[in-house]
Amino acid sequence: MPSDVVGFEKAYCEYRLNRMENALKTIEATSEKSCKLQELYGQVLYRLENYKECLDVYQDLLRNSQDDYDEERRTNLSAAHASLALWIVFFQEELGIPENTYELCYNAACTLIGQGKMKEGLEKLKNILCRQSLTEDPDVAEEELQDELSVIHVQMAYVLQQQGFNDEAMQLYSQVVKGRPSDVGPLAVAANNIVTLNKxxxxxxSKKKIKLTCSEGVENKLSKRQQRAVNLNRALLAMHTHQVGCFGWVSALVTLYNHQEDINAAVGVLNEATWWYQKHEYLYFQPGSAVYLRLMKESANYKIRHNRENEAVADLEQLWKQNPEDMKTLAQLISAYSQLDAQKAKKLSKYLPETDCISLKVDVDQLENSYGVTHMRKRNVKPTENQLQPQAELGKKKKQKKKKKGKLPKSFDPSNGPDPERWLPMKERSYYRGKRKTKKKEQIGKGTQGSTTGGAAELDASKGVSSPPASPQPGSGGASNVVPPRQQKPSTAGTKKKAKKKKGGKGGW
Structure with missing residues (x-):
């Protein structure tokens, strides 16, 4: 397999995986660059925002290629030209490409916008007949058509916003956001620009719209300049809503280092945090803000707890300079200097207020007449012998509980000991004889339906019978002595058991 084919396949896989730097190295390492590899080279340069080199690659391809893809190359060439005008410099060179497709017309409008010609660019965007040119092609789906229209609407809204027509721009941005195009690029740009209009x-x-800029794959659709603007707007929105989420990181790191007993690392985190806030205070907070002062105070307290008074002195001095009337900070500063420099501590102690100024004015008579403490705790005093004697007498008077004897079974014979096999199951004991087999008195329920054992002798044909009974003559009042089976009763039914009377319970019938 030729080296250019292998190089193209590898570079294309890296391009699809958004590994642009690796794809660029693979293409540059390939000795033979085919036309197909040059096309991929131009795409990689465009994604890396090397628009000038990308422009040269596509111009060379248009001069040296002879196939049916010149229209796509012109479109990519105009896109690189427009990006160069938008993001890098005001590129005034004209390409001279006919604007016979809506893509070429859109790229030309972006070039005018990048050159600062807002009115001309807006007119060109309005003249793009995207819907008419796309609907002529039956292969174009409605979703793809809406995506193309959303790109044009966002660009028009940006031009209107730059010209000061904020209401019209907001209407177009909202239309794109409500349409939810499948392309996350224009959706993120529209949401970000709505946040800038809301201020x-x-x-x-704004909080709802800014979430759309965090969608998956947005970083691959926006340029570095656009990503920087989006991140800045996120930070500004977080500042306006007081949701700066980095305050907790300092305390979390200090706590973790403290658990690991790495005091040097914890102090280093505190020093770095105070230095950062001191340097960037003018951007985020007013001078002497509560956040900065709180951080300095916690840093000084942590250093004092771990016997680092020489490092805590600098933080305490800055705190005292911010608020000279804070006597607590001054007292901590004097206490720290007393272990380092006694002369400095004595000099600072002059700033402490005199005892006459801080003495409390107490009315002694009112204090004595007050109710005082309603409940006093008892002191732990050892009891005397006189106190122990009554307690001993009380202990004697208490009746001792009698131990109850265990209950024995009724069949227990005191002369004979308990059964040694009582712990074994009944079937495993030596005197177990098994259950008695009881014969059933009568076999009830056998035979044909309605038959009984009482008539078995009469139905036995083996026994000799002299002559069958004569049937009654018609008109005689006699009847047969044989009772039909359904009217027979069992022979054992002669003795009726007396039914026991039930006691009437509650709710009984």
Missing amino acids: DQNIFD
Whole structure:
């Protein structure tokens, strides 16, 4: 397999995996660059935002290629030209490419916008007949058509916003967001620009819109300049909503290092945090803000707890300079200097207020007449012998509980000991004889339906019978002595058992 084919396949896989740096190295390492590899080279350069080199690659391809893909190359060439004008410099060179497709017309409009010609760019965007040109092709789906329209609408809204027509721009942005195109690029741009129009108003709507800029794959659709603008707007929105989420990291790191008994690392985190806030305080907070002062105070307290007074002195001095009336900070500073420099501590102690100023004015008579403490705790005093004697007498008077004898079974014979086999199951005991087999008195329920054992002798044909009974003559009042089976009763039914009377219970019938 030729080296250019292997190089193209490898570079294309890296391009599809968004590994642009690796794809660029693979292409540059390939000695023979075919036309197909040059096309991929231009795409990689465009994604890496090397628009000038990308422009040269596509111009070379248009000069040296002879196939049916010149229209796609012109489109990519115009896209690189427009990006160069938008993001890098005001590129004034004209390409001279006919604008016979809506892509070429859109790229030309973006070039005008990048050159600062907002009115001309807006007019060109309005003249793009995207819907008419796309609907002529039956292979284009409605979803793809909406994606193309959303790109044009976002660009038009941006131009209107730059010209000061914020209401019209907001209407177009909202239309794109409600349509939810499948392409996350224009959706993220529209949501970000809505946040910029809202500014510090309508914060709830801005918080909902800013989430659309965090969708999966957005970083591959936006340029570095666009990503930087989106991240800045996220930070500004978090500042307006007081949701700066980095305060907890300092305390979390200090706590972790403290558990590991790495005091040097914990102090280093505190020093780095105080230095950062001191350097960037003008960006995020007012001078002497509560956040900065709180951080300095916690840093000083942590250093004092771990016997680092020489490092805590600098933090305490800055705190005292911010608020000279804070006597607690001054007292901590004097206490720290007393272990380092006694002369400095004595000099600072002059700033402490005199005892006459801090003495409390107490009315002694009122204090004595007050109710005082309603409950006093008893002191743990050892009891005397006189106190122990009554307690001993009380202990004697208490009746001792009698131990109850265990209950014996009724069949227990005191002369004979308990059965040694009582712990074994009944079937395993030596005197077990098994259950008695009881014969059934009568076999009830056998035979044909309705028959009984009482008539078996009469139905036995083996026994000799002299002559069958004569049937009654018609008109005689006699009847047969044989009772039909359904009217027979069993022979044992002669003795009736007396039914026991039930006691009437509650709710009984």
